[in-house]
Structure formats: structure tokens, C-alpha cells
Amino acid sequence: MKGGAGLPDHDPTDVWRRPERSTVGPKPEHSRNGIATAAVSIADEEGLTAVSIRRVAAGIGAGAASLYRYVKSHDELVELMMDTVAGEYRYTGGSGHARGQLLNLAHQGRDIMHRHPWLAPLLLTRPSMGPNSLRYLEAAVSALATVDLPGPAKLQTVAMMSALTSAFVQNELASGGGRMGAAADRVLYLAETLNTGDYPHLAEAMTERGETGHSEEQFAAVLTNYLAGAGIPA
Amino acid sequence: MKGGAGLPDHDPTDVWRRPERSTVGPKPEHSRNGIATAAVSIADEEGLTAVSIRRVAAGIGAGAASLYRYVKSHDELVELMMDTVAGEYRYTGGSGHARGQLLNLAHQGRDIMHRHPWLAPLLLTRPSMGPNSLRYLEAAVSALATVDLPGPAKLQTVAMMSALTSAFVQNELASGGGRMGAAADRVLYLAETLNTGDYPHLAEAMTERGETGHSEEQFAAVLTNYLAGAGIPA
DNA sequence: CGCAAATTGCGATCACCGTTCGCAATTAAG
DNA sequence: CTTAATTGCGAACGGTGATCGCAATTTGCG
Structure with a gap:
């Protein structure tokens, strides 16, 4: 055995x-x-x-x-x-509200992941504890310095925000950025499957005219939603 | 080239x-x-x-x-x-509020990922479009049937909730579930590094007595935070 | 100065991986 | 009964991460 x-x-x-x-x-x-x-x-x-x-x-x-x-x-x-x-982050003096600082970090993270398309999957999968990664964490946690939250909760919040960011970017990259080819097959299969009548709600949600091309605002909206819910003040 | x-x-x-x-x-x-x-x-x-x-x-x-x-x-x-x-999901008739239905799905997802520790990384990395996976998506989207949101936004919400769930579970599994050994080395390195004085906020947040063992409630809290922020009614 | 010890670069090699090929055996259709 | 398609699979190919042993290099010590 x-x-x-x-x-x-x-x-x-x-x-x-x-x-x-x-x-x-x-x-x-x-x-x-x-x-x-x-x-x-x-x-x-x-x-x-x-x-x-x-x-x-x-x-x-x-x-x-x-x-x-x-x-x-x-x-x-x-x-x-x-x-x-992770060394591509730029840290401005910790001024401004907590939410704004975190959103700034998340935005930078998104840019970095766009520059290095292989990054998002790795961030979602591995810890990464090098000095630059820790510096990022430090900056994120210190943005929550004035927020009344237990230490572990701050870490949890940062971790979830990072995960949200990576997941969002990965969706972005998978949808538009990738070469056609494989994506075309997938779309074909999806169209066929949705026409079977199973998954009616799914079909409706996907067929509905999507306001595409607003990634920027969608990204901000998703993160703001979470931070607002987590009680991070604007 | x-x-x-x-x-x-x-x-x-x-x-x-x-x-x-x-x-x-x-x-x-x-x-x-x-x-x-x-x-x-x-x-x-x-x-x-x-x-x-x-x-x-x-x-x-x-x-x-x-x-x-x-x-x-x-x-x-x-x-x-x-x-x-993905076939391990059980779908009850779509009764109750949107948020409760989604939380139920997320909770089941967490259980499944605990049963199959290899799942979380995959879910965070790949689409998965099989019939059972689509059934899950259908259930999640249909839970949002009464919510006034454009189709793509519903999909986005579901995707982010799933990502949040997978990321949370992966943290759980990495922290407690894994064999010691590798984790021990990591903790040692972290202790050393935090003692250097760089990363002061990080050090404080990590040293603070964490209310461990409340994974269940933390999980619910994280998801509720997001869903509340996203405007999903309780 | 010279010698010992540690470290570097690396060719050769191992075990394993995903994948392909060709062929004998099996089965359904005409 | 013949034909065509499909299955199971041993063998092999190219690539992978990793290890080993050795020649060459450099430091530090006596």
C-alpha cells in the first residue's frame, strides 16, 4: 500500500x-x-x-x-x-481610504496579469511567499490598518479580494484574449447544447445581449461589491 | 520563430x-x-x-x-x-430566496471539494462544460430568476461566487488538511521573515490570536458579504 | 605560496509522461 | 460470407524533471 x-x-x-x-x-x-x-x-x-x-x-x-x-x-x-x-507593483504612500487603496492594488494586479497571461492560474493555485509577494500583502493589509477588524479577518479579506481579481482576469483572458480555434469549438458545442432545452435559464442568460467591452467597469463593480459587503469603508 | x-x-x-x-x-x-x-x-x-x-x-x-x-x-x-x-450536487426544488439557494449550492460545493481535494485547483483553472457542470450552472442561474439583473451579470455573479468558494476551500485545505512536513518548513520561514521587521502590518495581522476552527461560519460570512454587495436579496 | 575543501558547469542517464502507430482480433452491416 | 469499422494494445518516439559523477574553478587556511 x-x-x-x-x-x-x-x-x-x-x-x-x-x-x-x-x-x-x-x-x-x-x-x-x-x-x-x-x-x-x-x-x-x-x-x-x-x-x-x-x-x-x-x-x-x-x-x-x-x-x-x-x-x-x-x-x-x-x-x-x-x-x-510581483515586483511590478508600485506602492504609493498609504493615503486615502481603505477601499480606494485596495482597489488600486487590485487594478495593478489586473494589469500585471494582463502583461503575463500565465500568472492568474498560478496565483489561484499557489501561495507565493517571496519578498515581493509579501510586500504586496503588507501593502494590502496596511491599507486596512484603520479598519476595525481582527487580524485574521483582514488577511481573509485580502486573500478573497486577490482571488476575485485573479478569477476575473482569467475569465477575461479566456473569453477574448485567447486565439480562436479551440474557443470556436467550445462555442459551437455550447450553442448545440443550449438548444436542447435543458438548461433553460442558462440559455436565456447567455443569449441575452451582453454589454461586452465594459471589463473595466465590471471589474471595479465586482470588487466594490465584495469590499462593500465586507465592511471596508470607501 | x-x-x-x-x-x-x-x-x-x-x-x-x-x-x-x-x-x-x-x-x-x-x-x-x-x-x-x-x-x-x-x-x-x-x-x-x-x-x-x-x-x-x-x-x-x-x-x-x-x-x-x-x-x-x-x-x-x-x-x-x-x-x-459535479454529479454529486443535489438539487432541491427551487424554493426560498435567491441568496439562500446560492448559499446552499456553495455549501454543497465546499463539501464536494473536501471530498475530492484535487478539485478546487481545477475549478479555479478550467471551465468544465460537461452535463453535470452545466446542470450546476443552470441551478445557480435559475436561483437568480426573480432577481432583476441582466443575464451576463447573473453569470458573472455565479462565476465569482464559485471562484470565491473554490479559493476559500483551497485555503482551508492548504492550512489544516495537508500533511505537516512542507507546511512546517513554510511556517518556519514565515516566522523568520516576519521577525525581520519588514512587513510590520502583516506580522501583526498574522500573530494576532486567530479564531480558528470557525471555517464554517467564516465561509458563510465571506459568501454572504459578496452576495449582499452584489444585490442578491436574502 | 600551495594545498585542501567547497562549489560550479554539465554530459549522460534514469524513470516517467502523453501520445502515435501498426496490427491482430472482434463485431455489425450488406 | 465478405467488407468495413472498431477495439485492445505492445512498442516506440520525443519530451519532461531530476540525479550522478567528474573535470574545472575558486576561496581560505596553513
């Missing part, structure tokens, strides 16, 4: 506990930063599945096995990528 | 457009359903990464290549799995 459900396998966040380089031995020809940015460009241009150890190694002109001198696993590489793009 | 970002590759939702079996030829020794349920058990017991073509084939006593007579790709297999567990 052996083990249960997946051995520990090693935590990707260990990258942040390990010193990048020790004092002795030959100087490394590369760096975590260089590797991460190379991986990010590859993902931007060819999709996340193209980010393999070999591909990234080739991208920086190194042998495949050499990458493991900088990163202990493929998961750690992804961790580096996530933290790299 | 070649292509851009990932060729069409084939849409997983094609499974639903294809007849399970044609009229001629030998009788298949297996079925989509059997394969799907086998795959689900494997994922339940050994994790999603254990669900490989070979492993599933072995699970039903078949050769690896034989699976491709029932499913065109690994993605389609996953699609079958998702729709299979």
Missing part, C-alpha cells in the same frame, strides 16, 4: 531560505534573477508550458543540469517567476 | 460532442464512466499527479494505449473527472 497522498517532495518556498551563493567555489555564471527573468520572458512569449528546465537553461546559454545549482526544483523556478512579476 | 503561444492542441470539451461508442465493431470492454470513476478514486487516494494515462489504465485492467479509444487526451480525462464529481 505504501504512502498516502504524495510525499512532502520539498517546499518551493525554501528558495527564500537558502543563500543565493556561498563564499567559496567558482563564481556562478548566472543568477536567480537572470534565470527568473529569462523564464518570465519565455512564459510571456510561448506560454507557461514552454518553461521547462531545458528550455530556460538554453535561454541563458547553460546546460540543463546547471540550473539545479540555482534552483532545487521546477516548482522553485515557478516561485521565482511569480515573485519577479 | 514558428508559432506564437501554444497551438490549438484540441479542446477538451470535445468529449461531450463525440458519441461514446459507434454502432459497429467489437463491444468496448470499458466506458467513459468507469474510466472517470477509476480516475477519481486514484486522485482521491494518491493525488491528482498520480492520475496518469498508464496509472488509470492499470486501474481498470487495460493497456495504456487502450484509454485513447475512450478519451482523446489527458485533458479530456480530467474533464470527465470534473463532471463526474
Whole structure:
């Protein structure tokens, strides 16, 4: 019968506990930063599945096995990528109301995910605890400093807002951004299925003339809805 | 230079457009359903990464290549799995207020994701358009039948509620449910990092005594917050 | 200065993955 | 009974993450 459900396998966040380089031995020809940015460009241009150890190694002109001198696993590489793009947030002095600050962060997050289409799925799936990611969290929590809420509740609120953001952006990217082709087949199948008469409410909701192209406002509306409900003052 | 970002590759939702079996030829020794349920058990017991073509084939006593007579790709297999567990929803007659019906669905969804820990990440990542998934959507949208909202807005609301649910459950599973081991390392790293003095608000929010063990109520609170903000009447 | 210890780069290799191909066996239709 | 379609599947292909062992390099110590 052996083990249960997946051995520990090693935590990707260990990258942040390990010193990048020790004092002795030959100087490394590369760096975590260089590797991460190379991986990010590859993902931007060819999709996340193209980010393999070999591909990234080739991208920086190194042998495949050499990458493991900088990163202990493929998961750690992804961790580096996530933290790299988390570095694209810009933090203005914490002025203004809590809701406004959070909306600003969410808007920036949306922009970042649009720049890096592979990001949203990862954010919805993995924690990401690098310094830049933590800086984002710090900014979001500190926006709630004046709000009367227990600490865990603040964290929960931030987490849910982030999830909402990622999910919304992923819908955006799946609908319009993607190449046709696969989407066309799906639409065809959906049309057929909705015509069967099962799912009447669904059919009506989907056929109704949608005011498309208002992503911007829809996004703001969704987030405002949640924050208002959560008691975050405007 | 070649292509851009990932060729069409084939849409997983094609499974639903294809007849399970044609009229001629030998009788298949297996079925989509059997394969799907086998795959689900494997994922339940050994994790999603254990669900490989070979492993599933072995699970039903078949050769690896034989699976491709029932499913065109690994993605389609996953699609079958998702729709299979979506079949665990129970729909009561559409009575009661909109918010209550939606909360009921969300609660069921949470239970299902607890039963199948591999589900939440998938739901956050893929569409899933099988009959059972569509049935769920139909139920959710029909709960909004009496609410004065344009069709697309209803869909948006349902999508966001589902995302919120999946994200919340994933947090639950990552925190408590998972084996220690990896989590222990992470906690250690977090403690170290928060002691550095950067991230002061984050540190305070995390160190504050959390009222843990109230997942149930927290869950209801999060969803109610959103639905209230979205204007869904209680 | 020179030597020992640690570290780097990396070719070769392993185990596994998704997927394709070709073929024997089976079945329904004409 | 023949024909055509379909099934099951062993074998193989290309790609993946990861490990190992070794030559080359660099630091620090005596």
C-alpha cells in the first residue's frame, strides 16, 4: 500500500531560505534573477508550458543540469517567476481610504496579469511567499490598518479580494484574449447544447445581449461589491 | 520563430460532442464512466499527479494505449473527472430566496471539494462544460430568476461566487488538511521573515490570536458579504 | 605560496509522461 | 460470407524533471 497522498517532495518556498551563493567555489555564471527573468520572458512569449528546465537553461546559454545549482526544483523556478512579476507593483504612500487603496492594488494586479497571461492560474493555485509577494500583502493589509477588524479577518479579506481579481482576469483572458480555434469549438458545442432545452435559464442568460467591452467597469463593480459587503469603508 | 503561444492542441470539451461508442465493431470492454470513476478514486487516494494515462489504465485492467479509444487526451480525462464529481450536487426544488439557494449550492460545493481535494485547483483553472457542470450552472442561474439583473451579470455573479468558494476551500485545505512536513518548513520561514521587521502590518495581522476552527461560519460570512454587495436579496 | 575543501558547469542517464502507430482480433452491416 | 469499422494494445518516439559523477574553478587556511 505504501504512502498516502504524495510525499512532502520539498517546499518551493525554501528558495527564500537558502543563500543565493556561498563564499567559496567558482563564481556562478548566472543568477536567480537572470534565470527568473529569462523564464518570465519565455512564459510571456510561448506560454507557461514552454518553461521547462531545458528550455530556460538554453535561454541563458547553460546546460540543463546547471540550473539545479540555482534552483532545487521546477516548482522553485515557478516561485521565482511569480515573485519577479510581483515586483511590478508600485506602492504609493498609504493615503486615502481603505477601499480606494485596495482597489488600486487590485487594478495593478489586473494589469500585471494582463502583461503575463500565465500568472492568474498560478496565483489561484499557489501561495507565493517571496519578498515581493509579501510586500504586496503588507501593502494590502496596511491599507486596512484603520479598519476595525481582527487580524485574521483582514488577511481573509485580502486573500478573497486577490482571488476575485485573479478569477476575473482569467475569465477575461479566456473569453477574448485567447486565439480562436479551440474557443470556436467550445462555442459551437455550447450553442448545440443550449438548444436542447435543458438548461433553460442558462440559455436565456447567455443569449441575452451582453454589454461586452465594459471589463473595466465590471471589474471595479465586482470588487466594490465584495469590499462593500465586507465592511471596508470607501 | 514558428508559432506564437501554444497551438490549438484540441479542446477538451470535445468529449461531450463525440458519441461514446459507434454502432459497429467489437463491444468496448470499458466506458467513459468507469474510466472517470477509476480516475477519481486514484486522485482521491494518491493525488491528482498520480492520475496518469498508464496509472488509470492499470486501474481498470487495460493497456495504456487502450484509454485513447475512450478519451482523446489527458485533458479530456480530467474533464470527465470534473463532471463526474459535479454529479454529486443535489438539487432541491427551487424554493426560498435567491441568496439562500446560492448559499446552499456553495455549501454543497465546499463539501464536494473536501471530498475530492484535487478539485478546487481545477475549478479555479478550467471551465468544465460537461452535463453535470452545466446542470450546476443552470441551478445557480435559475436561483437568480426573480432577481432583476441582466443575464451576463447573473453569470458573472455565479462565476465569482464559485471562484470565491473554490479559493476559500483551497485555503482551508492548504492550512489544516495537508500533511505537516512542507507546511512546517513554510511556517518556519514565515516566522523568520516576519521577525525581520519588514512587513510590520502583516506580522501583526498574522500573530494576532486567530479564531480558528470557525471555517464554517467564516465561509458563510465571506459568501454572504459578496452576495449582499452584489444585490442578491436574502 | 600551495594545498585542501567547497562549489560550479554539465554530459549522460534514469524513470516517467502523453501520445502515435501498426496490427491482430472482434463485431455489425450488406 | 465478405467488407468495413472498431477495439485492445505492445512498442516506440520525443519530451519532461531530476540525479550522478567528474573535470574545472575558486576561496581560505596553513
